[in-house]
Amino acid sequence: MNENRKNLKPKPKRQKRVTLFTGPGCIWCVKAKNFFKKHKIKFNEIDVTKNKKAADDCKKHTGGGGIPVILIENRWIAGFNENLIKTVFGNPIKIGEKEIIGLVGESGSGKSTVARILSKKLGLPIYNISEVVRKEELYSEFDERRDAFIVDIEKLENFFEDKKDFIAEGLVAHYIPSDILVILRVNPEKISERLAERGYSEEKIKENEEAERFAVIATEAIENPKAKRILHIDTTNRTPEEIVELILKGLSGEEVFEEIDWLE
Numbered sequence: 024m025n026e027n028r029k030n031l032k033p034k035p036k037r038q039k040r041v042t043l044f045t046g047p048g049c050i051w052c053v054k055a056k057n058f059f060k061k062h063k064i065k066f067n068e069i070d071v072t073k074n075k076k077a078a079d080d081c082k083k084h085t086g087g088g089g090i091p092v093i094l095i096e097n098r099w100i101a102g103f104n105e106n107l108i109k110t111v112f113g114n115p116i117k118i119g120e121k122e123i124i125g126l127v128g129e130s131g132s133g134k135s136t137v138a139r140i141l142s143k144k145l146g147l148p149i150y151n152i153s154e155v156v157r158k159e160e161l162y163s164e165f166d167e168r169r170d171a172f173i174v175d176i177e178k179l180e181n182f183f184e185d186k187k188d189f190i191a192e193g194l195v196a197h198y199i200p201s202d203i204l205v206i207l208r209v210n211p212e213k214i215s216e217r218l219a220e221r222g223y224s225e226e227k228i229k230e231n232e233e234a235e236r237f238a239v240i241a242t243e244a245i246e247n248p249k250a251k252r253i254l255h256i257d258t259t260n261r262t263p264e265e266i267v268e269l270i271l272k273g274l275s276g277e278e279v280f281e282e283i284d285w286l287e
C-alpha cells in the first residue's frame with residue numbers, strides 16, 4: 024500500500040481509560056463492573072481497602088462519598104449512575120472534544136440550582152453568564168430601566184470561542200454554541216413566588232412571569248438554534264436532582280423534549 028493511501032485509513036479510536044475503585048461487599052461496585060463488562064469496556068479495578076493512596080485520591084476528588092468511584096480519563100465520578108457514565112464515556116458527547124452544555128430559562132427557572140448539581144456530577148466548571156458579562160465587560164450599554172447590562176453577543180461569543188468543556192448558565196445561554204442546550208421551563212406562578220421571595224418589585228415579577236407564560240426565551244432558543252441538540256424540560260413538579268437525572272438521560276442520547284404551553 025502506498026504511503027498516501029495508508030494515511031487515508033482512519034486511526035483506530037482508543038478506548039477511554041477507565042479505573043474502577045471498589046471494595047468488598049459493595050453491591051453498586053458489582054453493578055458498575057457488570058455495566059462495563061456488558062458494554063465491552065475495559066477497565067482497571069483497584070480495591071481501595073488495600074490501597075491507601077487510591078482511597079485518598081478518591082476522597083480528594085469526590086469529597087469522600089464512598090465507593091464505587093469511577094475514573095474516566097481525568098473525570099472522577101462518585102457512585103454508579105448509568106446515565107452519567109454513558110454521558111461521560113462518550114455517547115454522544117466525547118471527552119477531549121468540546122463539551123459545552125447550556126442551561127437557559129427565565130429568571131427563577133432554576134438554572135443556577137441545576138447547574139451546581141450537574142457541574143458536580145459531570146466535573147465540568149460553570150460559567151454564570153451574567154457574572155462573566157459583568158467581569159469581562161461583554162456588554163454594549165447599561166439599560167437603566169431594567170437595571171441590566173445589554174449583552175454584546177459578539178463579545179460573548181469571542182470570550183467563549185477558545186473555551187471547552189463547561190456548563191454555561193444564564194438568560195442568554197442560548198447565544199453560545201453548545202453541544203446541548205437545556206431549556207428549563209416552569210409554571211409561571213412559581214416564577215412569581217420565587218421572585219417575590221427574592222424581594223423583586225411587582226413590576227419585575229410581572230415582567231418575568233409574563234415572559235415565561237409566553238415562552239419568550241424558549242421560543243428564541245428553539246427558533247434560532249445554536250446548539251446541536253435541545254432539551255426542553257418542565258421542571259414544575261420535579262426536584263433539582265430529578266431534573267439533573269433527566270438532563271443526563273438527554274446527554275446520553277435519549278430525546279427529552281416535553282410539550283409545554285402555559286397558554287392552554
Ligand SMILES: Nc1ncnc2c1ncn2[C@@H]1O[C@H](COP(=O)(O)OP(=O)(O)OP(=O)(O)O)[C@@H](O)[C@H]1O
Pocket residue numbers: 128129130131132133134135136137193194217258261262263266
Ligand atoms: N426544581 C426546583 N424545585 C424547587 N425549587 C427550586 C427548583 N429549582 C430552583 N428552585 C428554587 O427557585 C429559586 C430560583 O432558582 P435559581 O436561582 O436556580 O434560578 P435561576 O434560573 O438561576 O434564576 P436567575 O436567572 O435569576 O439567576 C431558588 O430559590 C431555588 O432554590
Ligand SMILES: [Mg+2]
Pocket residue numbers: 134135136
Ligand atoms: Mg441564576
